[in-house]
Every structure is written in C-alpha cells, then in structure tokens.
Amino acid sequence: MDKRTFMRRTLRAAGALLGAAALQLAAPASASAHAEDKVTLLSNWYAQAEHGGFYQAVATGIYKKYGMDVTIKMGGPQVNNMQILVAGQADFSMGYDFTVMKGVEQGLPLVTVGTSFQSDLQGMMTHDDVSSLGGLKNKTILVAGSGQASWWPWLKSKYGYSDAQSKAYTFNLQPFFADPNIAQQAYPSSELFQADKAGMKSKFFLFARDGYPPYGTTIITLQKTVAAKPDLVQRFVKATAEGWKSYLQDPAPANALIKQDNKNMSDEQLAYAVAKLKELQVVTGGDAAKYGIGVMTDERWKQTYDVMVATGLLKAGTDYRKAYTTQFVKDMKVMP
Numbered sequence: 001m002d003k004r005t006f007m008r009r010t011l012r013a014a015g016a017l018l019g020a021a022a023l024q025l026a027a028p029a030s031a032s033a034h035a036e037d038k039v040t041l042l043s044n045w046y047a048q049a050e051h052g053g054f055y056q057a058v059a060t061g062i063y064k065k066y067g068m069d070v071t072i073k074m075g076g077p078q079v080n081n082m083q084i085l086v087a088g089q090a091d092f093s094m095g096y097d098f099t100v101m102k103g104v105e106q107g108l109p110l111v112t113v114g115t116s117f118q119s120d121l122q123g124m125m126t127h128d129d130v131s132s133l134g135g136l137k138n139k140t141i142l143v144a145g146s147g148q149a150s151w152w153p154w155l156k157s158k159y160g161y162s163d164a165q166s167k168a169y170t171f172n173l174q175p176f177f178a179d180p181n182i183a184q185q186a187y188p189s190s191e192l193f194q195a196d197k198a199g200m201k202s203k204f205f206l207f208a209r210d211g212y213p214p215y216g217t218t219i220i221t222l223q224k225t226v227a228a229k230p231d232l233v234q235r236f237v238k239a240t241a242e243g244w245k246s247y248l249q250d251p252a253p254a255n256a257l258i259k260q261d262n263k264n265m266s267d268e269q270l271a272y273a274v275a276k277l278k279e280l281q282v283v284t285g286g287d288a289a290k291y292g293i294g295v296m297t298d299e300r301w302k303q304t305y306d307v308m309v310a311t312g313l314l315k316a317g318t319d320y321r322k323a324y325t326t327q328f329v330k331d332m333k334v335m336p
Contacts, residue, residue, distance in 0.1 A: 036069040037232055042084055043075045044094040047262035049189055049273030050217055051094065052254045053116055053283070057243030059253035066235040074261050082108060085222065092236060095220035096120075097304050097323070098150050098313065105318045109223040112324040114237040114294040116244060117216030118286035119208030122151055125176070125186035125195065126203045133205040134159045142169035142176070142184035150214075151185075151207055153311035158210065173198070188280065189273030196272075206280060213303035215296060216282060226325065234328050241294035241334035244283050248274070248336075284336035292333040296326055 043051050054072060057063045063070040073090065075081055081093045082103055095112065103110045124133060124141075136159070143152050143166045155161060169184055173194055176182050186192055188204055195202045219237060226233055247254050255270045277283060287295050301324050308314035 036064065036067055037235075039063070039068045039070045039092065039232070039236060040090045041070055041072050042079070042081050042090040042093040043072055044081060044096070044217065045075055046264070047072075047074055047258040048265060049251070049255075049258070049270050049277065050116075050121065050187075051258065052247040052251055052274070052277075053240055053244030054094070055243075055254035055257045056247035056251070057239050059257050060243075060246055062239045062242050062246065063236075066239040068232075068235060068239065070236075072261070081220075082110065085110070085220065088222075091221065091225065091232075093220045095218045096150075096216075097214040097218065097301070098308060100218070100220060100323045101305065101308060101314055101318065101320055104320065104323045105315055110220055111223050111226055111322065112215075112218045112220050112296070113226065113233055113328050114219040114240065115215040115296055115329075116218065116240070116294070117282040118288050118295075119206065119280075119282055120151075120212060120214045120216040121187050121189075121206070121280070121282060122147075122212075122216075123186055123188065123204050123206040124183055125191050126183040126205070127180050128201050128203060129180070130183065130203055130205075133207070133210045136161060136165070136183050139165065139181055139183045140179070141166050142182060143167070144169040144171070144185060147185050149313065151212060153313060154212055154307055155207070157311055176200075188276040189269065192276070193269055193272045208282075213300055213307055215300070219294075223322070230327075237294060237328045238332050238334065241292065241329075241332060244293050245334055245336065248278060248283060288336060292329075292335050294332060294334060295329045296324060298326065 041054060043054070047055070058070055058072060075094070081095065082099060084090050085093045086108055097112065100110045100112050126136070130136065130139070141161065147169070152166065156163070173191060176184050177198065177200055184191070186204060192202065192204050219240060221233060251270070251274050255267070258270065259265050283293060287297055301320060305314065305320040309316045
C-alpha cells in the first residue's frame with residue numbers, strides 16, 4: 001500500500017470515529033429534548049365506557065402525540081382518590097364537583113381543570129307507571145350512602161320528598177325487580193343494563209335534565225401542578241378531549257384496554273354504555289356543542305355551589321372558585 005492510499009484510509013477512519021462520537025454526544029441532548037412526560041391518572045372506578053376517552057387517548061397514541069406517557073391506575077370502592085392525589089402518588093384523577101368543593105372547604109389543594117361529561121350520569125330508575133322525576137311521592141326510593149351526601153338532598157328539596165321514603169341501596173337489583181313500588185338510583189350503563197338484560201321494563205330519568213348541576217368524570221389535579229406545570233396540564237386536558245371525540249367515533253381501541261384492566265367488563269355492556277353516552281349527549285351536548293368537548297363555565301360551578309350550600313352540604317362562604325379553573329378549556333375548542 002502506498003503512502004497516499006494509507007493516508008486517505010486513515011483520514012476516512014478518523015472521520016468515521018469523529019462522526020460516531022458526535023452522534024453519541026448529540027443523542028442524549030436530543031432524547032432529553034423529546035422525552036415524554038410520565039403521567040399517572042387515577043380512575044374513579046373499575047374500567048368502563050365512562051372512562052373511554054382516557055383509554056382511547058392511550059390506545060391510539062393521542063397522549064404520546066402531546067408528549068406524554070400516560071399510565072391509568074384503576075380505582076374502585078376502596079380507593080381514596082383525593083388522598084392518593086394529595087399524597088403525590090398520581091398526577092391527575094377522575095373526580096366529581098361535590099368532592100372537590102368539599103375538599104376545598106377542608107383546605108385540600110385540589111382543582112378541577114376539565115371535564116368529560118357536561119352532566120353527571122346519575123339518575124333514577126323507575127317502573128313503567130312513573131312519568132317524571134317528580135312523580136315519586138308514594139314510592140320507596142333506594143339511595144346509597146354516596147347519594148345521601150350528593151343528589152338526595154337536592155332531590156328532596158326540589159320535589160318535597162322525605163327521608164322516610166328512602167331505604168339503603170345495596171347495589172342489588174332484586175328489591176327493584178320484586179317490588180313495583182320501588183324506585184332506585186341508577187347509572188344508564190350499569191343498573192339500566194342489568195334491568196334490560198333481565199327483561200325488566202323500566203324508565204330512566206337523568207337528574208341533570210331536572211336541573212342537577214354538577215359535571216361528570218372531571219379531571220382533577222393539585223393547585224401546585226397548575227402553577228408549576230401549566231403546559232403539561234394543558235396538553236393532558238386537550239389530549240383527553242380529543243380522546244373522547246375519537247372514542248365516540250370508534251371505541252374499539254379503548255374498549256380493548258378497558259377489558260384488559262377490568263376482566264368483568266363485556267363487549268355487550270361496553271356497547272350498551274357507548275350507545276347511552278351518545279343518546280344522552282353527555283360528552284357532546286350542552287355547552288360542549290358550542291364551545292367544545294371538556295368545557296366548563298363559571299355559571300355552572302356557581303349553580304353547583306348554590307345547591308351544595310342550600311342543601312347543607314357545603315359551608316356558605318367557601319371559596320368555591322378554588323375548586324376549578326377554566327383556563328385550560330375556555331379556548332381549547334375540540335368540537336364534537
């Protein structure tokens with residue numbers, strides 16, 4: 001090999017080594033610049049269609065599109081979401097207006113940053129002879145403990161019902177099946193589905209249609225998260241809204257993940273629940289039809305505050321404005 005050829009090969013080898021070194025030096029900076037934020041979301045119950053928008057944003061990569069690696073931890077009856085959130089063991093939680101307002105009254109640093117549903121999905125399941133939510137004066141009404149601390153005081157006040165009419169709801173539908181004089185609390189995708197499966201004719205009255213003001217399956221975080229990471233909150237809220245829009249168009253990706261987390265969830269019940277979400281327009285109706293999925297308004301929060309104070313569930317003068325912010329949803333406009 002002559003000297004000139006040797007020098008050319010040596011220079012090429014040196015260039016290759018320098019190039020590789022440059023790539024190695026550049027790689028960590030590039031990876032760091034594009035690293036996904038790891039986010040933990042705590043659900044408010046076992047995985048179900050009512051969580052579909054969140055699961056859809058995971059399944060279809062919507063969260064990743066917004067630079068987040070989101071893990072959904074499934075909640076349940078023994079899980080204290082607010083305690084876990086305040087302890088810093090989750091970044092966001094699915095929640096409920098009454099819970100957050102009560103938490104603010106007690107000094108907890110909670111804040112609602114968006115919503116899934118324009119109304120709570122809670123309602124009343126009755127037999128065929130009932131024509132309205134106001135037609136239960138001579139009925140026995142089954143109410144769970146959570147209902148006693150939320151919608152039951154509102155319903156009593158609105159229609160003049162009494163505690164003497166109420167009995168404990170144990171999440172067993174046999175009393176309703178056996179007694180035509182019983183009405184009971186219900187969710188359209190749960191108790192109503194079970195009644196339909198059993199061949200029992202029933203009616204369902206969504207409380208929101210009679211003026212019950214809370215939102216449903218809201219997005220909660222800590223006040224310090226809003227202050228320190230507003231960009232992350234904005235991305236999470238918008239990606240979730242897009243997840244809900246996608247879920248209603250094609251729920252299959254999310255449903256596959258929901259069934260992985262909740263082995264008791266069937267395709268039939270998921271399909272039934274999605275149909276009810278569309279029928280009731282809880283994601284796309286109300287203010288969402290005009291301003292976009294996930295939107296909240298000051299007026300609605302004031303209505304919820306007024307109901308809680310009037311029914312003795314919240315101390316008058318509680319700074320309810322700490323319980324929510326519209327900054328992340330007011331201009332988001334993820335239109336249905």
